[in-house]
Structure formats: structure tokens, C-alpha cells
Amino acid sequence: MIEIQNVRKSFGSLEVLKGIDLTVQKGEVVTVIGGSGSGKSTLLTCINGLEPIDSGRILVDGTEVHAKATNLNKLRQKIGIVFQQWNAFPHLTVLENVMLAPRKVLGMAKSEAEAMAVKQLTHVGLADKLKTYPSRMSGGQQQRMAIARALAMSPDYMLFDEVTSALDPQLVGEVLDTLRMLASEGMTMICVTHEMKFAREVSDRVAFFHKGVMAEIAAPAELFGAPKDPELQKFLAATH
Amino acid sequence: MIEIQNVRKSFGSLEVLKGIDLTVQKGEVVTVIGGSGSGKSTLLTCINGLEPIDSGRILVDGTEVHAKATNLNKLRQKIGIVFQQWNAFPHLTVLENVMLAPRKVLGMAKSEAEAMAVKQLTHVGLADKLKTYPSRMSGGQQQRMAIARALAMSPDYMLFDEVTSALDPQLVGEVLDTLRMLASEGMTMICVTHEMKFAREVSDRVAFFHKGVMAEIAAPAELFGAPKDPELQKFLAATH
Amino acid sequence: MFNYTFHWNQALKALPQMLDGALVTLKIALLSMAIGLAFALLLTLFRLSGSRILSGFARTWIEIARNTPALFQIYMAHFGLGSFGIHLSPFTALLAGIAFNNAGYLAENFRGALKAIPDTQTRAGRSLGMSAIQAFRLIVLPQMLRVAFLPITNQMVWAILMTSLGVTVGMNTDLAGVTQELNARSFRTFEFFAIAAVIYYAIAKVVTLAARLIAWRMFRY
Amino acid sequence: DKLDDIISSGTLRCAVVLDFPPMGSRDANNTPVGFDVDYCNDLAAALGVTAEIVETPFPERIPALMSGRVDVGVASTSDTLERAKTVGMSVPYFAFEMAVTSNDKAGITSFEGMKGKTVGATAGTFEAIALEKQVKEWGEGEFRPYQTQADVFLALSQGQIDATVSTSTVAQANVKTGNFPGISVVGKAPFDTDYVALFTNREEYGLINYLNLFVNQQVRTGRYAELYEKWVGGDLPDLTVSGVYR
Amino acid sequence: MFDTAMTANDLLFLLKGAGMTLAVTGVSVAAGTLMGVIFGVIRVQIGPWWAAPLTFLLDIFRSVPLLIQLVLGNAFQSIAKLGWAPFTTSCVILSLYTAAYCTEIVRGAIDSVPPTTRRAARSLGMTWAQDMRFIVAPLATRIALPSWIGLTLGVMKDSSLVLWLGLIELLRASQVLVTRLQEPLFILSICGLIYFLLSFPIARLGGYLEKRWSPND
């Protein structure tokens, strides 16, 4: 369970998160939508402790992320995250990309890590690309590799930050299919996305962010069907 | 008058122009459409002698462009050309960009060149940008400046090579308006373009290029209304 | 640990003399840069000329300048040419050596800078009726200078540092020459060379700062 | 003190300049030879230790001493008052007369003939300082210091400079080698005799005392004359100045 | 073609000088690179403000002629009675000199690794050290290598200045022979040729790697 309690966060004088409260249950899929700069990415990087917060608390399975005593490296092993920009390690093959963390962080044996990597890569449909370098792959393939790389750590939670928005339109589908598959397998997920159709389809709940505030959160049918917040109404009108 | 007679041109083993015939009368506006790589840009650069040709002839006002004796620098003064990529000279202000060639090539006095430059820049709606550097302007403004720069040489002919295709959609309009204005003023023009609406509107004739061959040429109503060439039919179906 | 008493007072008395030397140093560095830039441009044009002989000449120059020590080049300019009966004064030999070195390195920088200017710029110039030379001079060269400005500044600092090698060919009026002479006279090596180091550092910093200022004024775009 | 240190360590390390024939140079096998080399060996023998020749270019002599890499300098070092502020000098162990060597093409026949010409010498040496002063006094011509004696003669034979003033021993030795065609010794330079001294750390009085006595003994025993004959030849220069003690 | 008094023995002497050049270069580049990597990482890690004193110190080595540095360093070690041989002094100064340049190269190379890539590594639970070792180091090495080769060549050429301290390296060996044989042009040409033969292949290797790695696969 991820519990976000009244989290505030500023960059310099700019307050990016203005008291966010959100609890994500095991097995739940929450999508986050909202305009550019509304603080969506920042929230995700706070959840796995890549960014410090100013006040409030974030608990992951009861462990406070930003407590001094917390071993962040350990914690991050159970939270997979995939970013908007493709973050393949360019000097490693696809297989090596996926094997690296299991081996070095979890201390798996080579054969075990390889088996795990092959399994996850097969899962995302890249079984035939094991020896390829990332630069030889499309953006969609790189994103799927990044997903496999995160999954190889057997995380309990997955965070996705607009994983399709830097992709050519024809590549978006393959990545979303992978996310759909994960959702159907019961992975706990927070997805930041601009793909409304996808959000409507897979989410248990959809949260709308506006200027650092979570302005509305509801089941997709409700949020898309009868938006209450005026900003959300504007936002939905503009995006569709 | 521009007369293109059976022009052939290869890059290495690739034949890019396979015998093109086309005559453009004074005051006429001819637009050229066609798929990528069909040789449209190459034709334009051959007309002002930037590229040599393998066989055939190109005559501009009766002067053979590719004859040894032709003074190309002189000839190019009467043929303005604007390219797809913005070719602003980044180290000069807008005004200096436009003044440079009149001063250095035509030998105009500074005040005279400046008056001419201001006139042409006003013409394309950039009167308020005289001291600006190109890097501070939008793509559309840069293209209009390039047009003013070509016009400042008082050319008899203007060649446009997909001048809008590198622009954001919302900037396309302002550049097309400038072209429309020129056409209405009676400038002789050859425009390579992907904007079908524009082609239909301003052209006296539209030429369709396919794999180095001018597959069809006709008045816009005829060419768009009743395309004969099967490739053209396919092309129009795909673009609209 | 130190049973050595520093004689700073005495050393500082020589400061005016050393500052005069610093002026000479600056003069040589500036001159060698001017000459080096001119030749670098020429070498760059040679390379572009398409003539085998000219581009071969340019390449040889550049490779020798970049692959042998500056000290060697200066020594060669004095004693190497000397054996042909070509007599360069220490000043000229030093200047020639550094300018040779500058030209080689700068030409290589220019080549990189040239690559950074897209072809389409020349094309745009030519389509306006400019001759090839006009297009190069008016369009390509100014842009090239901007790209190459930082390397040019670095080379200028190098030129200043290289002037110190003049002592090997009998140069006694530049900062290193003056310092070395003072040192030989009194054996107060540390004091004099420490002062020289400070002066060199100051010159290098002033030049870098000036270059930044010039760049800021010149390249407004 | 240092004297004890040398004796107990069993080696004497001398700074010697090896591009200054006949005082110090390298033979065809590139091993050190010369007057200074022999002198150092004698000193070591007197101390009952073995000698170690440490090659030092002119500018490196003092740092080598200061850092304790050498014990004594046997390096043709002029005993100027300026330098004595930094290091301790013995009584003179050798004296140089100054000679003018010129390139035959320059048509110089005497010291005065150098007026208005380009002349050079080894930077920082006694003769270089005197010659530079003289050129300034003449108000015409040019003076160029080179970092090594070898470079001076190279420049001279190439005609880069018209003449040089050097110690007469060096001049003769260089002309004699035949390596430098077209140069000859044309006369004496009216400079003071250049007395050169052994040097060591300024505060090592015990050692300086020993060095003074050693120089005295070398003359007394005739070893000085013997070495002079071996390396230089001709009239033996006097190491004393009349009318004053040192 | 050449009528020379130079013997095989003398050529050997020159080659020994070249050996000294290589030894000084090798030691200095090795030590300088090690320091450069450490300083570079420190600089990136503590940010430009806190690193300012270090930056200033290293900048001195890039703004004062090496000749002056060598003489000064030698005078200092003599005053401090460190009793270093010229070889040691030369190597110490040249190492610091190399380190000053290498720090900049390393800093630039580390900065060129996209922060998003490093974030991805940390998100997988890698520690700072693991990120440095498995992600930053391999990527930064590719970026840094061409400049590092340039630096190595530079140090090899600049090492000619250690002749000032009495080390008989390549250029000094040539001077000794010039003194004896009086054939400056011939001997200096051979000296230049040896320098060229030492550095040209390395320069080519640098160019090759630059070409090979710049599109980056």
C-alpha cells in the first residue's frame, strides 16, 4: 500500500506539490492526468525517494520513504519506475540492461539473472532482441525494455510517467498493450498518462492534477462522464 | 520565361530527373507536387545552376543556365530561391540579412540597400523585427525573412521549395499568405509544396512528379478534379 | 624544515623589470596569434582547395605542429634554419615557432568549425548571386569564427605559455628571459620564478576575461 | 655537520656542468670527463670517500645543492657577491681569462671590433653579465644570452651571432675540436679575471673550511698545475689577487 | 644522401632519451589521470561552489608555463629539503599538470551522462557507487577517451621541458649530440621524426575512436 499524506514540495520558490493526499491499495491501478507542469512527475519521483519532500509523509508498505533511517536503495527495489524519456543504458545490450540490477543489486547469480531477464523480455515481446543494443531499437521497443528492466527486480509497485508521450503515434499502441497486460495481471500501478482512452479503460481510479493540487479523483466512468471540477472540464474539453 | 528541355540528372547511379520538360511563362505560377525523393528539389536547384545537369537544357530568359559562358552569379540575381530549411544567416540581424546581397552583389549604397530591405521586410510583415537576430524568431518569421531577402534582389522569378514543411502547423498560414500575396502581384513562381489547398488556389498549373518523371501537368481544377495518372490518384488519396 | 630565508624584498625590487618582460611576452603572444590565425585560414583553404599538393602541404604542416613539442619547433626555427644560413633573431625565431604551432592547431580547429556550418548556408549565399569567395567571406567565415572562438582563446593562452620557451634560443627580454637572467645572477630561483608564475597567471586570466568580453560583445546572436 | 655526513656516508656527490668543455663534457661513450670531474675525484680521495658526478645544467646547480641531492658544487661557478648571499663559496679553485671568439666572416679582430655587432654568451655567467653591460655602454649592437655554452658556439658558427666572449679555456677547447669551422679566437677581453669557486650550503663552515684548505693543497702539491696542463695547457693562471687576503 | 658522423651508438643514445620521454610521460599520465578522475568526481559531486578552491588550484597549473612550474617546483623541493631526484620532481609536476587538464575532461564526461539515465539506475535500487561504476564510468569513458588521448600526446610533447632539470630525454639527448657532432638540422630532424613516430599512431587511434564512438551504439 502506498500512502501519500499531505505532501508538499517546492523547487526554490515554486511550490509544485501543494498538499497531496492519496492512498493506493494493493492491486489497484491509479492513473494521473493533468496539464503540463502540474506536478505529476514530481509526485512519482517523490514516491521512490529520488526527490526529497518539504512536509507530509509518504509510506510504502508502512515504511516512511523520507525517514532518515530508511534504506532507499532497498525500498526502491520494490518500486519499479519507467520514465517518459527512454532511459536505456546505451553501452549494454538489451539482455545486459535487464540483467544488471538483479545481479548487482539483488546479487543474483548470472544464470539466474539471465533467466529472469529473458522471462521479462519475453513478457514484453522482446525475446528476439536480447543481443541488440538499444540504439538499434525503436522508441517503443526501448520503453518496453525499460518496463522489463523494472519488472526484473520483481517490484510490488510500478510507476509509469507518460511512457508513451515521446513516442511516434504508431509505437504508442505496443507500449500501452504492455501496460494493459500488467494491469490485468494484478500489478499495483500509478500511471501518469495523456492517453484518455487508456486511462478510462484500465484505471480503478483516475486522479486529476492541476497546479500542484489533486483537484479531483474518482472512478473513470464518473470522472470522465461527469467531471465536477471546472478545470477538469476545461482540460477534458481541450484533450478531446 | 523558364524553359526546361529534356533535363536528366543523376546522383551517382541514381537517376533523379529522367527527362523533364516544362516551360513557365512570365507571370505564371506553377506548383510542383509529388512524393518524397521524386526530384522536385533537385529540379529547382538545377534551374538556378546550383547543381549541374547531365543532359538537356535549361533556359532562363533565353540564357542557357549550364552553358560554360554563362555568368551564374549574374543569372542567380534574377532567380530568387527559398528553401525548406530556414537559411537565415544567424550572425546577422534581420535587416543585415536582407541588405547583405544587395550591397555586396549588386553594389548598392548602404542607404539604398537599407531602404530596399526595409521595404521588402515591411512587405512580408516583419517591419518590427529589423534589429532582431534570426535565432529569436519563429520558423515562420524566418521563412518570411528569407522571402524578403530573395525579393530584395528584385528577381524576375521566384522558386519556393516546400517553404512550409518544416514549420509548426500554426505558422504555416502566415507564410502561405505571403506567397499568395506575391502570386497576386504577378510574380513568376515555381512552388514545390505539400499544401494541396494552397496549390489549388494560387496555381495556374500544377505539375505532379513521380520518381524523376513529370507524370502529369494541368490546371489545378483538372489535375485535382480528374487526375489521370494512377500514381497521382494514389498520391491524392493518401494526402487527403 | 625550511632553513632557507626568503629574500622577497630583493626579488620584488626587480618587479618593474619583470613587468616590462611581461609586456614583451604579451606582444609576442598577440603577434603570433595574428600570424597564426592568418596562416591557419590559409591552411584551411589549402585543405579545401582540392589540390593534392596544397592540401598535402597543409596536412604536413598541421601534423608536424601538433605532433612535435613546441620547444622543438622553436629550437628548429633558430638552430635548424640557422644551418641553412637563415638567421632569425631570438625574437623572430620565437615568434615563428609559436606562430607555426598556432597555425597548425588553429587550422585543425577551423576544420571542425567548418563542419559545424551547414552546407545550406553556402547554398543560400550562392543563390543570392554571391561568388564562392563572397559566400565564404561573408557567410561562412563569420560563423566559423564564433564556433572556433573558444578554441582560439585557449590557443591564445597557450601562446602566452609558449613564449616562456624563448629562453632556449637566447630570448632575454620576455618575462621568462628576464626571470631566468635575474635567477642566474642571484641564485634566488624560488622567489623570482614565483613572481613570474603570478604574473603569467594574471596575464592568462586577463586574456581569458577579455576574450569572454569580446565574445559577449561580438556574438550577440 | 655536513663534513661528517659525507665522511660517514662514504660518497661525495658533486654537481658538475657537462656541456662546458674542458671543465666538464662527455666523451664519445657519453661518460663525464673534464677538469671539474677530476677535481671532484681528487676531493673525494682526500676525504677518503668515493665520488659521484651529478650532471646539472647551469640553472640546476643551486636547487640540486639546496635539496641535498649534491654535497658540493664543482661547477665553474663565479664567486659573485650576489650569489654569496645564497650559497657559501670557497676560495677560488680556478681562474678564467676572457677571450673573444668570432666568426671569420664578421671581420672582427679585437674586443673593440665587437662594437655594433651581434654578440652572445652563456646566460648568467660572469662574462655574459660583463658583456651585456659593455654592449649597453657602446649603445649599439645586440646581446643574446643562450642557455648553454654549446648553443653559443653553435650560434656563432652558424653566423647567428658575430662574436662571443667566453673563458679562454672554453674558447680554445671549442676551436680545437674542429667541430666549428670558420671561427677563431681573436683576442683577450679586458674583463676582470673570472675567479670560480667551489660552493656548498652557506652555513656549512666546517666544510667550507675544508674546501679552502683543499684548494690550497691542490696548488701546493702541484696537482692544480698537472690538471691544468692535462685539460687546458699553457700559462697557469694565478689564483690570488695581490694586495688583499681572502 | 646524408654524410653524417652519427654512429649507431649515438642513435641508441637518442632512443634512450626517447625511453626517458616515455617513462616520464607514462608515470605522469598514469598518476595525473588517477588524480584527475578523483578530482573530477569530487568536483561533480560537491558542485561548482564548494569545488571552487580545488578548481582555482588546478587552474593555476593550466595558466602558468610548464617551464616555470618545473623550475619553481624544483626550487621548492630543494628549499623544503625533500631531496627528490629530477626524475621525481619532473613526474610530480607533470602529474599535477596532467591532473589539472584531466579533471576538466572527467568533469565534462560525467556531466555528459544524461541525468535521466542516472536516475533510471538509482530507481532500480543501485547505490551511488554502483551507478558510478556500471553506468557512469563506461559511458563517460567513451566521451572522455579522445580528449584524454589528446592530453596524453600533449604531456608527451610537454615533457621535453624536463631537460631543464637535467633529465636526458629525447630533445636533450639530441642537443647533446648536436654539441658533439655539429649537425643540428640532421639530428633535430631525427629527433622530430621520433616524436612523430611516438605520437602519430596514438593520435590516429584517438581519431579512430572518436569516429567510432561518436554516433555511439
Ligand SMILES: Nc1ncnc2c1ncn2[C@@H]1O[C@H](COP(=O)(O)OP(=O)(O)OP(=O)(O)O)[C@@H](O)[C@H]1O
Ligand atoms: N529539478 C527541478 N528543478 C526546478 N524545477 C523543477 C524541477 N523539476 C520540475 N520542476 C518544475 O516543477 C513543475 C512541475 O514539474 P513536473 O515535471 O512535476 O510536471 P508534470 O506535471 O510532470 O508536467 P509534464 O506533463 O510536462 O511532464 C514544473 O513547473 C517544472 O518546471
Ligand SMILES: Nc1ncnc2c1ncn2[C@@H]1O[C@H](COP(=O)(O)OP(=O)(O)OP(=O)(O)O)[C@@H](O)[C@H]1O
Ligand atoms: N547531393 C545529393 N547527393 C546524392 N543524392 C542526392 C543529393 N540530393 C538529392 N539526392 C537524392 O535524389 C533524390 C531526389 O531528391 P530531391 O531532394 O530532389 O527529392 P524531393 O522530391 O525534393 O523530395 P522531398 O519531398 O523529400 O524534399 C533523392 O533520392 C535524394 O536522396
Ligand SMILES: [Mg+2]
Ligand atoms: Mg512530467
Ligand SMILES: [Mg+2]
Ligand atoms: Mg525536397
